[in-house]
Amino acid sequence: MVFNSLQFVWFFVAVYTLYRVLPHRAQNWLLLIASYYFYAAWDWRFLGLLIGSTLVDYTCGLLLGHTESHARRRAILCVSLGFNLSMLGFFKYFNFFADSLQGLFGALGWQLDFVTARVLLPVGISFYTFVTMSYVIDVYRRELPPTRNLVDFGVFVAYFPHLVAGPILRASRLLTQIDAPRRIGRDQMRDGAWLIAWGFFQKIFVADNLASVTNMVFNPTAHQPGVNVLLGTYAFAFQIYGDFAGYSNIARGLSKLMGIELIENFRFPYFVRSPQSFWRNWHISLSTWLRDYLYIPLGGSRRSEARTARNLLLTMVLGGLWHGAAWTFVIWGLYHGVLLVAYRAGERLKWFNDWISGPAVFARITSWFIMFHLTCYGWLIFRSRSARQLGTLTADLVTGFAPRAINTEALLVPLVMYVTPLLLVHVCEAAYDNLLIVPRLPRAVRYSVYAATFYLIMLFGNFGGGEFIYFQF
Amino acid sequence: MADDVSRDRLRRLTLFAAILALQFAIFEVGLRTWGSSEAAPAFQGLFENDPVLGYRLKPGANTRFATDEFATEIRINSAGVRDDEELGEKPPNERRILILGDSLVLSVQVPFGQTFGELLERRLNSRGSPVHYRVINGGVQGYGPVQELLLLRSLLPVVKPDLIIETLFVGNDIEDASGAEPLLEPRQRPITDTVREATITRLRRIVRSSMVLQVLRLRVLAATQRFTRTAGPPEPPLQSYAAHPAPRIDRGLAIIHRVIQQMQQEGSAAGARTAVMLMPARFQVNDEDYGHLRDAVTQSGGTLVRDAAGERIDQALRDIPVQRLDVLPPLRAVGADVFFQRTVHLTPRGHQIVAEALDRFLRESRLLDGL
Numbered sequence: 124m125v126f127n128s129l130q131f132v133w134f135f136v137a138v139y140t141l142y143r144v145l146p147h148r149a150q151n152w153l154l155l156i157a158s159y160y161f162y163a164a165w166d167w168r169f170l171g172l173l174i175g176s177t178l179v180d181y182t183c184g185l186l187l188g189h190t191e192s193h194a195r196r197r198a199i200l201c202v203s204l205g206f207n208l209s210m211l212g213f214f215k216y217f218n219f220f221a222d223s224l225q226g227l228f229g230a231l232g233w234q235l236d237f238v239t240a241r242v243l244l245p246v247g248i249s250f251y252t253f254v255t256m257s258y259v260i261d262v263y264r265r266e267l268p269p270t271r272n273l274v275d276f277g278v279f280v281a282y283f284p285h286l287v288a289g290p291i292l293r294a295s296r297l298l299t300q301i302d303a304p305r306r307i308g309r310d311q312m313r314d315g316a317w318l319i320a321w322g323f324f325q326k327i328f329v330a331d332n333l334a335s336v337t338n339m340v341f342n343p344t345a346h347q348p349g350v351n352v353l354l355g356t357y358a359f360a361f362q363i364y365g366d367f368a369g370y371s372n373i374a375r376g377l378s379k380l381m382g383i384e385l386i387e388n389f390r391f392p393y394f395v396r397s398p399q400s401f402w403r404n405w406h407i408s409l410s411t412w413l414r415d416y417l418y419i420p421l422g423g424s425r426r427s428e429a430r431t432a433r434n435l436l437l438t439m440v441l442g443g444l445w446h447g448a449a450w451t452f453v454i455w456g457l458y459h460g461v462l463l464v465a466y467r468a469g470e471r472l473k474w475f476n477d478w479i480s481g482p483a484v485f486a487r488i489t490s491w492f493i494m495f496h497l498t499c500y501g502w503l504i505f506r507s508r509s510a511r512q513l514g515t516l517t518a519d520l521v522t523g524f525a526p527r528a529i530n531t532e533a534l535l536v537p538l539v540m541y542v543t544p545l546l547l548v549h550v551c552e553a554a555y556d557n558l559l560i561v562p563r564l565p566r567a568v569r570y571s572v573y574a575a576t577f578y579l580i581m582l583f584g585n586f587g588g589g590e591f592i593y594f595q596f
Numbered sequence: 597m598a599d600d601v602s603r604d605r606l607r608r609l610t611l612f613a614a615i616l617a618l619q620f621a622i623f624e625v626g627l628r629t630w631g632s633s634e635a636a637p638a639f640q641g642l643f644e645n646d647p648v649l650g651y652r653l654k655p656g657a658n659t660r661f662a663t664d665e666f667a668t669e670i671r672i673n674s675a676g677v678r679d680d681e682e683l684g685e686k687p688p689n690e691r692r693i694l695i696l697g698d699s700l701v702l703s704v705q706v707p708f709g710q711t712f713g714e715l716l717e718r719r720l721n722s723r724g725s726p727v728h729y730r731v732i733n734g735g736v737q738g739y740g741p742v743q744e745l746l747l748l749r750s751l752l753p754v755v756k757p758d759l760i761i762e763t764l765f766v767g768n769d770i771e772d773a774s775g776a777e778p779l780l781e782p783r784q785r786p787i788t789d790t791v792r793e794a795t796i797t798r799l800r801r802i803v804r805s806s807m808v809l810q811v812l813r814l815r816v817l818a819a820t821q822r823f824t825r826t827a828g829p830p831e832p833p834l835q836s837y838a839a840h841p842a843p844r845i846d847r848g849l850a851i852i853h854r855v856i857q858q859m860q861q862e863g864s865a866a867g868a869r870t871a872v873m874l875m876p877a878r879f880q881v882n883d884e885d886y887g888h889l890r891d892a893v894t895q896s897g898g899t900l901v902r903d904a905a906g907e908r909i910d911q912a913l914r915d916i917p918v919q920r921l922d923v924l925p926p927l928r929a930v931g932a933d934v935f936f937q938r939t940v941h942l943t944p945r946g947h948q949i950v951a952e953a954l955d956r957f958l959r960e961s962r963l964l965d966g967l
Contacts, residue, residue, distance in 0.1 A: 566611065570611060574616050574619045578619055578808075581812055581815050
């Protein structure tokens with residue numbers, strides 16, 4: 124059941140109608156049942172995993188609350204991490220490692236015929252395992268008291284707006300809101316409605332329309348002149364942004380309607396001037412998770428430069444692998460790790476610092492331009508289906524930039540047409556530094572944005588688009 | 597206080613309505629200037645209302661139709677068929693072949709000179725025969741077999757054909773025929789139906805005059821269909837090709853049978869012979885298309901049989917003594933580039949293949965002998 128389906132519309136209308144009339148505790152029961160139904164609608168067989176993960180981490184949280192012994196606390200934490208990571212490892216990475224192993228042994232001339240089983244990937248597993256792990260780690264670190272209410276904890280893990288594609292929420296933020304009675308204000312309703320509409324715009328108008336441009340360029344059998352590969356890469360940059368930010372906005376909007384605030388997951392990631400800023404503004408809930416639960420425990424930047432570089436590379440490679448079980452994701456993670464390490468090295472140079480963070484217009488434009496293209500090359504790695512395709516596309520990228528080689532009708536026009544309205548709104552949001560500026564603009568302006576959003580979705584939206592890209596992660 | 601609130605609400609509503617109307621106008625102008633769909637008024641200007649057929653090609657209409665894949669000039673002559681020239685009086689040494697069908701015959705995607713009818717005409721006239729052949733394109737976008745029979749009735753006295761070739765598009769003609777049964781036997785209907793139809797026609801005219809409204813109408817239709825489908829299990833698409841089709845498919849086949857029989861009888865009474873050409877759908881030729889559709893049908897609980905529709909029509913027409921040509925084998929033999937990517941219509945290469953197949957068919961079947 125995807126947000127952009129009529130099945131979901133029926134589901135939400137029914138749930139929301141009940142939600143508005145029920146008292147607080149009954150609302151939590153309703154959210155739990157609705158969330159399990161929402162998840163079971165994908166594949167009911169995996170509901171057991173979700174419930175299992177919830178029960179294990181709820182119990183671990185309770186046990187941590189009952190013991191002061193450091194060794195026992197550590198053992199409980201290991202049980203929780205072991206359970207979640209083995210579940211994630213098995214369901215998400217079994218096929219990848221089996222195939223890689225088979226490939227390796229095949230290259231050595233040995234046939235490994237026993238690895239023939241295929242494991243299905245339960246939707247959202249990467250998201251909810253990270254959610255539950257963060258809870259147990261926070262309790263272990265005594266940053267959070269364990270909850271004693273299983274229903275509340277169940278809602279925290281399975282809460283349907285964020286269940287299958289995030290944002291990855293922390294208990295300190297969500298559990299407290301689930302525990303307390305909610306008041307739904309008028310502003311929340313208005314902001315929620317706008318976020319939903321804007322999220323649909325990002326998905327249906329931007330992402331799903333750009334998908335055909337991207338598919339044409341990233342077709343494994345096609346060779347394109349470099350300029351068209353570049354346009355296709357731009358298209359994918361905005362497709363994946365529209366798709367994922369669109370999902371996050373719909374999730375935030377739905378949640379606002381229910382009186383629950385989710386965090387901003389994207390904040391103008393393509394307007395930044397450094398790799399560090401990019402990761403502070405792209406998939407914020409994942410990058411902060413990786414920072415707090417992986418990078419800092421590894422030592423962060425507290426030791427030598429070499430150790431910091433190792434920590435950055437390891438964090439980013441694992442972050443890449445989190446996105447999917449394929450070598451291109453590992454390369455993508457490594458690429459971003461290298462960018463971060465190089466950026467840290469550059470920060471020690473005065474001219475670099477002046478250039479990257481100085482106020483001069485030229486410096487601002489050039490540093491933004493370079494960072495945007497470095498990010499885009501990352502997307503080229505991310506979108507490639509294999510290392511071989513990545514090599515071909517990279518080779519294509521350095522040739523064929525004659526103006527007549529541009530595929531204007533199939534690439535340039537759609538790219539400009541589908542990205543321009545998105546950028547106009549973003550420029551306005553960035554100018555006010557507020558992602559919810561549109562509902563606060565003067566009446567005539569905001570009505571114009573609402574009307575334009577409606578017409579653009581209805582006249583040009585791709586209603587046949589599929590699932591959200593991040594569901595596969 | 598309450599008055600202030602309602603006045604403010606009214607003011608806001610008026611402002612929003614005004615902005616909606618203004619943007620409507622902007623999008624309308626934009627779409628008319630840059631839009632290239634069949635909903636464009638330039639394209640819709642090719643048609644006019646018809647009391648019997650609903651709509652038909654407008655005599656004397658002229659337009660340029662351009663999309664990402666093609667740009668063509670379309671001219672409708674005074675007889676109401678696509679042709680760059682007028683038909684005029686039929687000279688004694690002229691033999692006329694009228695090809696009836698839907699958009700696959702009309703072929704707005706290719707210049708008139710590249711349509712299979714024109715290519716056939718050139719082939720027939722290149723052999724030094726004492727008679728001059730004239731192939732007339734009687735295709736109309738969106739028609740089904742029933743409308744094609746009704747169109748034939750109006751064209752017979754004007755065109756005076758010697759041979760009628762009815763082109764059945766196997767992709768949708770069975771469904772089209774099934775839905776057009778009332779046109780075949782017009783009956784006296786209650787006044788409420790007449791008023792309803794008049795209102796619908798008026799609304800349609802309004803919608804047709806605006807590109808924005810036409811697109812919105814399609815969106816609303818699609819949403820309504822999705823909403824109504826949730827009431828029961830969805831019917832797998834492409835029923836004409838289904839292993840176990842819905843009962844309306846049998847009804848559609850029976851109507852096609854009746855239409856061809858009547859075409860043959862009425863044509864024969866006017867001194868014309870009749871033949872049938874079966875035109876396949878793109879997925880029957882394109883393996884990738886077929887794979888997508890097969891998966892979609894399987895997912896919705898059905899089974900897609902790739903050539904079932906053509907075979908069903910062929911079977912249904914067995915007892916009628918008309919010659920039949922199925923252009924699936926020659927198109928499939930060529931495979932690539934016979935259909936456009938973004939429409940399901942023939943490319944110039946596809947037209948060439950069909951013209952060759954028709955030429956061969958006319959020689960082998962001796963349909964032109966003794967005319």
